[in-house]
Amino acid sequence: MPMNHMQPFSLELDFQTGIIRPCNNYIERRLSDMPGMYADHEAEQKALQGGDPVIYQVHQYDVPNENGHLLVVTSTIHAGKIGDEYHMTKGHYHARRDTAEVYVGLQGQGYLLLCTEEGGFESMPVVPGTITYIPPYWAHRTVNVGSEDFIFFGVYPADAGHDYGTIESEGFPMLLVQRDGVPTLVPNPTYGRPA
Numbered sequence: 764m765p766m767n768h769m770q771p772f773s774l775e776l777d778f779q780t781g782i783i784r785p786c787n788n789y790i791e792r793r794l795s796d797m798p799g800m801y802a803d804h805e806a807e808q809k810a811l812q813g814g815d816p817v818i819y820q821v822h823q824y825d826v827p828n829e830n831g832h833l834l835v836v837t838s839t840i841h842a843g844k845i846g847d848e849y850h851m852t853k854g855h856y857h858a859r860r861d862t863a864e865v866y867v868g869l870q871g872q873g874y875l876l877l878c879t880e881e882g883g884f885e886s887m888p889v890v891p892g893t894i895t896y897i898p899p900y901w902a903h904r905t906v907n908v909g910s911e912d913f914i915f916f917g918v919y920p921a922d923a924g925h926d927y928g929t930i931e932s933e934g935f936p937m938l939l940v941q942r943d944g945v946p947t948l949v950p951n952p953t954y955g956r957p958a
């Protein structure tokens with residue numbers, strides 16, 4: 764075996780929390796880490812003053828960011844809303860646009876929102892046991908529409924990278940908000956315009 768071959772390994776995944784052990788890349792995103800991403804800026808300011816809640820946590824196991832390797836990752840989005848918009852991830856395109864990703868729902872009730880640079884949009888529910896395929900060229904964001912943690916597992920090419928800037932400046936075409944108690948997609952009034 765050539766010396767540069769990596770050794771196989773296994774990790775432990777806690778389905779209740781999304782924690783993987785060992786984990787060499789942990790990210791915690793608070794509301795202050797995603798300024799202006801929620802439509803209701805007044806509600807955002809209030810929540811920031813009220814303690815800047817942790818919106819989601821990501822546990823990833825990093826391997827070399829090289830073609831051929833895969834990254835495994837779990838995301839745990841805590842339940843809640845900013846105004847009437849459900850807690851969500853920042854959302855991103857992969858820096859290498861021609862890379863896909865697979866998500867598997869583990870716990871809670873969520874949605875996957877996807878869009879393309881040509882204005883395409885799709886959404887699909889993600890619950891425990893749902894496998895979603897995110898094809899190349901689709902930006903992706905996940906949303907917790909339930910009352911408990913929404914947890915999902917993901918796997919994607921290690922050289923994909925993340926482009927957050929495009930979504931930061933343009934947003935998603937649709938927002939997922941609570942209307943009459945139910946998750947409802949509504950057009951994003953500021954889509955395509957800097958926040």
Ligand code: PAN
Pocket residue numbers: 821836837838852853854855864903904905917919925
């Ligand atoms: C996921 C996401 C994770 C957090 O692992 O990175 O759910 O969302 P943001 O990266 O948009 O903050 C993934 O899609 N990785 O490529």
Ligand code: ZN
Pocket residue numbers: 855857864903919
């Ligand atoms: Zn991704």
